[in-house]
Ligand code: HEC
């Protein structure tokens with residue numbers, strides 16, 4: 690199933706015109722992440738949640754969207770592994786950063802989904818929630834939550 694994502698992505702590369710490729714490697718096989726009748730977590734997640742990664746700071750085991758993403762993006766699966774110990778804070782409630790409420794997790798915490806919308810429909814670089822022009826204007830992305838740090842003339 691997880692390998693399926695890669696194979697389908699490879700086939701899609703051969704079959705589709707360049708403009709469609711912008712959508713990235715999470716292809717239209719929605720059931721790579723969601724399951725309709727064998728859910729492992731809400732909302733209808735079909736991937737076994739990662740239960741070994743811990744939040745830096747609280748030391749609690751990852752949950753929710755983070756556990757889904759890290760169910761594939763870990764060293765054992767070898768799919769672009771993400772290590773929380775070496776990452777931007779996660780699982781924390783914003784204190785100084787301004788984060789739009791609708792992208793926070795259920796307990797008001799920062800999740801992978803605060804920065805990424807992983808859906809195949811998202812054409813942005815690295816599935817970021819903000820268009821960075823293919824990664825050339827990362828300031829536009831950071832400005833989403835850290836507006837005070839950014840040179841507005843360059844956005
Ligand atoms: C890479 C993993 C991934 C893939 C692939 C994926 N989803 Fe999702 N989906 C998520 C996550 C994570 C959430 C939770 C987002 C949130 O709560 O903000 C979600 C939430 C949803 C929701 C609820 C959204 C809402 O606004 O309430 C729907 C509906 C949905 N997905 C449908 C789909 C469909 C249809 C596809 C295939 C085209 C798909 N998903 C593919 C990860 C994925």
Ligand code: HEC
Pocket residue numbers: 691694695713714715721722736754757758759760761762768769801802805807814815816
């Ligand atoms: C079912 C497995 C699976 C899950 C769950 C999953 N991904 Fe992925 N993701 C992949 C694969 C496969 C790739 C492509 C890896 C490669 O090209 O080497 C990928 C690539 C990515 C990329 C890089 C995109 C690019 O254009 O280079 C990002 C960013 C990403 N995933 C974020 C997420 C986030 C955030 C979540 C959780 C909301 C998530 N993924 C959940 C399988 C998954």
Ligand code: HEC
Pocket residue numbers: 777778781782783784785786787788792799803804827830831832833834835
């Ligand atoms: C979706 C919102 C969001 C985005 C986008 C975002 N951040 Fe953050 N950032 C936060 C939150 C929340 C914190 C936790 C501290 C706080 O609330 O002020 C934080 C903390 C930080 C910290 C302090 C780290 C630490 O260990 O104390 C740095 C540095 C930082 N962010 C840099 C960036 C940069 C650079 C970008 C763009 C590439 C970025 N952030 C994008 C929400 C975000």
Ligand code: HEC
Pocket residue numbers: 755758759762769771777778779799800801802803804805815817824830
């Ligand atoms: C504060 C914002 C932020 C959060 C939170 C965040 N990411 Fe990212 N992520 C980014 C940015 C920005 C990039 C692109 C970095 C670049 O290209 O320089 C990225 C890149 C990635 C990539 C591609 C790595 C590669 O080698 O190209 C993956 C996979 C990914 N993120 C997964 C995740 C997962 C899983 C989580 C949650 C555990 C997460 N991200 C949380 C901002 C974030």
